[in-house]
Amino acid sequence: MIIDNVISREKQVADALTGICGGKYVFTGADDLYGYGKDQTLDLDFPFDILVKPGTVEEVAAIMEVCNKHRVPVTPRAGGSGVTGGALPVNRGVVLSVERLNRIIGINETDGYIIVESGVITADMCRHAEERGLYFPVAPSSAGYSMVGGNVAENAGSINSCRYGTTSQYVMNLEVVLPTGEVIWTGANVSKNATGFNLTQLFVGSEGVLGIITKVVYRLVPKPTHDVSLLAGFASLEDACNAITAIRRSALQPSAVELVCENALRMTSAYLNEPLPLVEEGITTHLLVNLQDFTEEGLMHSMELAGNILEQYTAWNILTGTTAQEKEKMWKLRFSIGSALMSEGRKYRDIDISVPLSSLYRYIRRVEEIAASHGMPLACFGHALDGNLHTMLVLNEDTGEEETENAARAVNEIYSYAIDNGGVISGEHGIGLLQKEFMPMQFSGPHLQLMQQIKQLLDPNGILNPGKVL
Amino acid sequence: MIIDNVISREKQVADALTGICGGKYVFTGADDLYGYGKDQTLDLDFPFDILVKPGTVEEVAAIMEVCNKHRVPVTPRAGGSGVTGGALPVNRGVVLSVERLNRIIGINETDGYIIVESGVITADMCRHAEERGLYFPVAPSSAGYSMVGGNVAENAGSINSCRYGTTSQYVMNLEVVLPTGEVIWTGANVSKNATGFNLTQLFVGSEGVLGIITKVVYRLVPKPTHDVSLLAGFASLEDACNAITAIRRSALQPSAVELVCENALRMTSAYLNEPLPLVEEGITTHLLVNLQDFTEEGLMHSMELAGNILEQYTAWNILTGTTAQEKEKMWKLRFSIGSALMSEGRKYRDIDISVPLSSLYRYIRRVEEIAASHGMPLACFGHALDGNLHTMLVLNEDTGEEETENAARAVNEIYSYAIDNGGVISGEHGIGLLQKEFMPMQFSGPHLQLMQQIKQLLDPNGILNPGKVL
Numbered sequence: 001m002i003i004d005n006v007i008s009r010e011k012q013v014a015d016a017l018t019g020i021c022g023g024k025y026v027f028t029g030a031d032d033l034y035g036y037g038k039d040q041t042l043d044l045d046f047p048f049d050i051l052v053k054p055g056t057v058e059e060v061a062a063i064m065e066v067c068n069k070h071r072v073p074v075t076p077r078a079g080g081s082g083v084t085g086g087a088l089p090v091n092r093g094v095v096l097s098v099e100r101l102n103r104i105i106g107i108n109e110t111d112g113y114i115i116v117e118s119g120v121i122t123a124d125m126c127r128h129a130e131e132r133g134l135y136f137p138v139a140p141s142s143a144g145y146s147m148v149g150g151n152v153a154e155n156a157g158s159i160n161s162c163r164y165g166t167t168s169q170y171v172m173n174l175e176v177v178l179p180t181g182e183v184i185w186t187g188a189n190v191s192k193n194a195t196g197f198n199l200t201q202l203f204v205g206s207e208g209v210l211g212i213i214t215k216v217v218y219r220l221v222p223k224p225t226h227d228v229s230l231l232a233g234f235a236s237l238e239d240a241c242n243a244i245t246a247i248r249r250s251a252l253q254p255s256a257v258e259l260v261c262e263n264a265l266r267m268t269s270a271y272l273n274e275p276l277p278l279v280e281e282g283i284t285t286h287l288l289v290n291l292q293d294f295t296e297e298g299l300m301h302s303m304e305l306a307g308n309i310l311e312q313y314t315a316w317n318i319l320t321g322t323t324a325q326e327k328e329k330m331w332k333l334r335f336s337i338g339s340a341l342m343s344e345g346r347k348y349r350d351i352d353i354s355v356p357l358s359s360l361y362r363y364i365r366r367v368e369e370i371a372a373s374h375g376m377p378l379a380c381f382g383h384a385l386d387g388n389l390h391t392m393l394v395l396n397e398d399t400g401e402e403e404t405e406n407a408a409r410a411v412n413e414i415y416s417y418a419i420d421n422g423g424v425i426s427g428e429h430g431i432g433l434l435q436k437e438f439m440p441m442q443f444s445g446p447h448l449q450l451m452q453q454i455k456q457l458l459d460p461n462g463i464l465n466p467g468k469v470l
Numbered sequence: 471m472i473i474d475n476v477i478s479r480e481k482q483v484a485d486a487l488t489g490i491c492g493g494k495y496v497f498t499g500a501d502d503l504y505g506y507g508k509d510q511t512l513d514l515d516f517p518f519d520i521l522v523k524p525g526t527v528e529e530v531a532a533i534m535e536v537c538n539k540h541r542v543p544v545t546p547r548a549g550g551s552g553v554t555g556g557a558l559p560v561n562r563g564v565v566l567s568v569e570r571l572n573r574i575i576g577i578n579e580t581d582g583y584i585i586v587e588s589g590v591i592t593a594d595m596c597r598h599a600e601e602r603g604l605y606f607p608v609a610p611s612s613a614g615y616s617m618v619g620g621n622v623a624e625n626a627g628s629i630n631s632c633r634y635g636t637t638s639q640y641v642m643n644l645e646v647v648l649p650t651g652e653v654i655w656t657g658a659n660v661s662k663n664a665t666g667f668n669l670t671q672l673f674v675g676s677e678g679v680l681g682i683i684t685k686v687v688y689r690l691v692p693k694p695t696h697d698v699s700l701l702a703g704f705a706s707l708e709d710a711c712n713a714i715t716a717i718r719r720s721a722l723q724p725s726a727v728e729l730v731c732e733n734a735l736r737m738t739s740a741y742l743n744e745p746l747p748l749v750e751e752g753i754t755t756h757l758l759v760n761l762q763d764f765t766e767e768g769l770m771h772s773m774e775l776a777g778n779i780l781e782q783y784t785a786w787n788i789l790t791g792t793t794a795q796e797k798e799k800m801w802k803l804r805f806s807i808g809s810a811l812m813s814e815g816r817k818y819r820d821i822d823i824s825v826p827l828s829s830l831y832r833y834i835r836r837v838e839e840i841a842a843s844h845g846m847p848l849a850c851f852g853h854a855l856d857g858n859l860h861t862m863l864v865l866n867e868d869t870g871e872e873e874t875e876n877a878a879r880a881v882n883e884i885y886s887y888a889i890d891n892g893g894v895i896s897g898e899h900g901i902g903l904l905q906k907e908f909m910p911m912q913f914s915g916p917h918l919q920l921m922q923q924i925k926q927l928l929d930p931n932g933i934l935n936p937g938k939v940l
Contacts, residue, residue: 059776110715110828111857167661168671169639174548182916191856192897193822194625194634194675195905197921198940201638201671207666222721245580251692251764273804294721297767354660358580386661427662435665441667446652451667453927458920469666 002082009070010049013094017052021059025100027051036077036095041085041434042347043397045167048075048089055100056184057214059176064212064464067094073466076208078118078150081142086154086207090467101214112220113172113189118149118213135223137255139141139166140428141335149213155205157428162385163292164221165253166428168204168442175215176203179459189217202454204246207430208465210458214457224292226299227255228322230306231330231420234314237261237287241361243313244384247289248357252305256290257332259384261364263298267379267394268333271340276333283316287384288334336382341392347399348379348392349407349433354427357387363418366393371415374406378382388427415441423469431469439470479520483564485524491529495570497521499698506547506565511555511904513867518545518559525570525824527645527653527684534682538565539887542938546678548620550590551612553820554845554902560937565904568619571684575599582690583642583659588619588683595688605636605693607725610898611805619683619922625675627898629726632689632855633762634677636898638674645685646673647927655885659687677900680928680936696769697725697834700776701800703753707731711756711831713783714854717759718827721940723776726760727853728804731834737849737864738803739809746803757854758804758824807851811862815870818849818862819877820904823888824897827857837861840883842885844876858897881935885911901939909940 010028027033028050038045048341054060067074075094080087091097101117105124107130108114116125123144126136138158140146152174157166171186186200187193210243233242244257260268263282269279277307278286293299303320310318321327341348355363364380371378375396391414393407415425415438423440425431439448441448452470456462480498487496497503498520508515524530533817537544543563550557564774571587574595578584579602582765586595592613596606608628610616616626623645626637643657656670657663658774673681691813704710730738732754747758759776763769773790787838792799811818825833834850841848847864861884863877885895895901895908909918928934 019725108826109719109829111826112718157662157664157669163660165639166664169635169669178916179631184473184914184917184920187892188824188828189892190858190894190897192579192627192631192824192853192858193894194627194636194822194896194898194900196892196901196909197680197919197924198625198638198671198675199920201668210667224725227723248483249579251695253692293768295768295771297771298763298765301765301767352664354658354662356578356581356660360580367803373702383662388660388662422659424663424665426659426664428664431662431666447650447654447656447669450648450654450669450928454667454924456845457923457927 009072013066013070014050015071020062020066021052021054024253025053025055027456036097037089039080039082039085039087041083041088042349044088046084046089048092048095050323053097053100053341054093057177060092060177060214061181061183063096064128064177064179067181067463068461071461071463073463075149076212078147078153079142079145081146081150082154082430082432084430084433084434086430088433089116090433096212105215107132107134109134111189113217115215115217116148117145117215121149121245122146122151128282129220130223134220134449135169135222138170148463152204152216153206153208154315154430155389155428156396159256159258159383161383162254162257164416168201170218171200171204171216173217174203174213176201178211178213181186181465192196205382205430207432207469209455209469211277222412224294224351226275226294226296227292228299228320229327229330231278231319231321232287232310233278233317234285234287235282235316236355237285238247238296238361239313240287243287243310246313247306247384248307250305250309252302253288253290254306254385256288257316258288259288259381259382259389260286260334263296264337264379267332268337268340271343272333272336277319279333287427288331304463317407334381337379341379341394345397347395347397349411350393351391351393351411351414352388352429353414353422353423354386354388354424355418355421357385359421360384360387360389360421362388363421363423364391364416366413370410376406376408376410384459386427426439433468474718475530479542482539483921484544487520487533490532490536491522495523495525505641506567507559508554509550509552509557511553511558511902514555516559518562518565520564521567522564523567525572526646529682530566530647530682531651531653531697533566534647534649537910537933538650538660538931540934541931545935546682547597547744548623548664549612549615551616551620552624552902554900554904556900556938558903560903563933564592564683567802568617575685577602577604579604581659583687584683584690585687586618587685588617590894592616592618592619592621595767599622599690600693604690606640606688607781608637608640618686620682622674623676623678625898627853627858629728629853631853632727633723638671640688641674641686642668642689642742643687644670646671646681646683649934665682665891677899677902677939679925679939685771694764696764696766697762698769698773698790699797699800700780701748701789701791702757702780703787703789704755704757705752705786707755707834709783710757710830713757713766713780713785714830715827717776720775720853721780724759724776724855725762727760727819727855729859730756730804731850733804734807734849734851737808741813742803742806747789747800748787749803755800756803758801766907775871783849807849807879807924811849811864816868817865817867819865819881821863821881821884822858822886822896822899823862823893824856824858825888825891825893827855829856829893830857830859834859836887837884840880844880846876846880856897860916903938907940
């Protein structure tokens with residue numbers, strides 16, 4: 001008879017977490033864990049030991065204390081919509097899902113902010129604000145299923161970022177559980193704050209490696225009452241890029257300027273396989289422009305200015321959408337690119353480089369050359385006015401060794417070119433697991449060391465989201 | 471005969487700095503040091519040993535290495551316009567003035583940014599940008615003599631902050647010399663960046679205790695082509711505050727909403743002693759509103775909306791200024807408050823609290839009560855829409871012991887009230903020397919400890935701007 005008196009570390013932790021959250025919210029069975037080992041990054045899926053779904057900040061803090069004591073890795077998880085692997089439990093251990101921290105705590109209309117827990121679906125928060133006449137302008141395209149905690153952790157961008165900035169500019173204050181289990185509010189719910197170091201922005205974009213965000217206070221703004229979309233078709237990418245530069249140098253402040261290059265246009269129209277506006281011979285490139293204003297006159301003025309610029313740079317044709325139906329039609333192709341990239345046995349390697357706008361055209365051409373030289377199909381599209389184009393390498397779902405190696409070589413060359421030309425390896429998707437090998441290419445030794453020291457300071461045992469960013 | 475073979479530490483450091491910068495830029499004589507031991511904080515003036523004026527980032531780095539080796543305090547100094555003592559050399563040692571780092575390195579009109587050294591006068595940079603059709607919207611009132619390095623170090627605000635935010639929102643990238651002499655660029659010159667921790671914002675507002683800013687890359691925006699100022703006189707502060715709240719809840723996005731309370735109004739009009747608009751019986755409070763737009767029609771629309779709100783909240787009279795001359799007249803009183811506070815044997819204790827707008831009226835009334843209970847004269851004015859009011863305690867230039875104690879008691883009560891009501895002790899002037907004793911009132915233990923640990927990490931010998939913030 002063998003006496004089983006050695007209880008595994010995992011069992012001890014699971015028992016402790018059950019003591020904290022109740023058995024209903026601690027899971028160890030394969031069925032319950034299913035889906036929590038992956039996000040939207042390639043087809044990666046990692047095994048792990050325990051899934052926990054705390055319901056309060058106190059529970060999150062207690063979980064961190066236990067996991068610190070047992071040196072068990074904790075991977076925080078919000079909507080799981082990330083594409084760089086930030087939510088993947090690469091070192092097993094515990095996945096901490098914030099999905100039950102899903103309360104909209106309140107909105108303050110006079111002070112112009114909303115307080116939400118980090119597991120609130122972004123679109124739910126936006127709707128809550130808009131029903132009260134306020135506007136969160138930088139919801140990412142994933143708003144329907146991403147959560148605010150993930151948006152903040154990744155400093156998510158939006159198609160509106162060229163006018164409104166990114167998530168970071170709306171975060172007034174955060175409740176964060178530090179890796180050691182301490183809880184702090186990083187800022188205050190005021191418009192202006194010059195009191196102490198800006199810890200709020202240290203946590204924004206830190207991808208869950210410095211702390212677990214449990215509450216977010218977002219600044220809200222008035223929503224423009226009038227808006228219009230323009231879809232311009234161009235014969236050449238160069239013309240479209242020149243139009244974008246001219247828009248930037250004008251007085252226009254469009255709320256979106258989205259570029260769809262020929263490769264993405266062809267792939268997505270084939271995928272949709274239906275009549276689409278300005279998908280016709282002679283047009284290789286789409287430029288989508290959204291304009292907003294508080295008055296009809298202001299909007300008309302902007303439309304005229306935008307129309308003149310697009311015509312001057314020889315747009316083949318320009319469509320205008322004012323009704324919801326017209327806009328939906330115009331934006332359909334742009335918003336279907338993601339699905340097209342994952343259809344018909346395909347997946348994609350996310351590339352989210354941000355370059356100075358003045359380098360954008362050259363950057364796209366260089367990426368095309370690099371991809372072609374490795375025989376990799378490519379889809380280029382995205383936030384052109386910000387210089388933040390997604391230049392996705394298209395892969396077969398069952399990637400072979402040669403394809404994997406080709407992709408790795410192409411990525412390396414693309415990142416190297418972008419960095420040499422003043423770009424950064426992520427504009428809005430973060431570093432996560434996928435890009436961390438390129439951090440030494442991006443940053444100087446002292447810079448990287450400082451980031452490592454900050455991580456070490458906050459997470460001395462290295463248990464929070466290990467294997468990411470650094 | 472005494473052999474003087476012990477060279478003082480100060481002499482060794484001065485010699486080393488001379489080796490770095492040349493004798494022309496290292497000073498130890500009282501005449502040369504005059505004025506560098508003070509800024510605009512009360513009448514504080516501290517003795518120190520060596521003044522150095524490096525001309526390049528390499529010189530700044532070498533200075534830091536030397537001072538680290540000798541454990542000599544270094545107090546960085548830009549324009550010396552601070553009012554919380556951030557540039558005061560409280561532990562003697564070296565004052566490092568960035569005044570020779572005064573080059574405008576370049577402006578990139580397509581990418582919309584400007585690169586300047588930290589010793590550039592803010593107004594010079596603004597002029598340079600505007601000549602090229604670009605706009606830095608958040609220059610502080612001190613722009614004529616403050617320098618960009620100081621603006622960034624303090625996260626300076628502006629009367630335009632209610633529309634445009636503070637300095638932090640325009641900083642894309644910084645060149646920083648760390649206390650140990652390492653040099654890093656904190657970010658990149660791109661619009662969107664989700665690559666690694668946000669070290670840029672860690673240095674913005676860190677008040678020269680984490681590193682010395684040597685270059686700044688500022689994002690620029692298009693400048694609205696039309697603007698107008700409105701000056702409204704109110705019979706009561708409460709009406710004015712209600713009007714401010716209504717402006718916030720409207721679709722207006724004014725570029726300034728400045729409040730001048732009765733105490734500041736009376737003191738400044740007496741100081742100016744000339745006919746001033748809306749300084750008349752029945753009016754106790756001024757509200758100045760600035761509106762900007764890219765079109766005449768948009769501006770007219772905003773003016774109508776603003777006028778309606780001001781009338782609804784029973785403004786006694788409303789003046790409109792469109793020409794430079796009209797505007798100057800309307801803004802004269804507001805911009806003379808600082809001079810009035812330092813005239814006729816007066817000085818002031820800066821109070822720069824920022825509260826939620828919804829608490830503003832109650833906050834002002836409470837400060838008035840506290841000041842009155844200690845017999846302290848008061849001047850309340852400033853950035854009302856941001857909830858960032860300057861509620862200055864007026865002191866005699868030759869402050870007696872009783873007055874000093876009274877002021878200290880009043881400050882303590884005011885800070886305590888503000889913090890209890892969701893406010894912060896600085897909206898835009900920083901902590902510096904003057905407010906650091908209140909940091910434990912503002913922050914929780916773990917929060918304060920984290921800031922201290924970050925300071926310790928970056929400046930292990932505690933030589934950079936010691937005695938400030940923490």
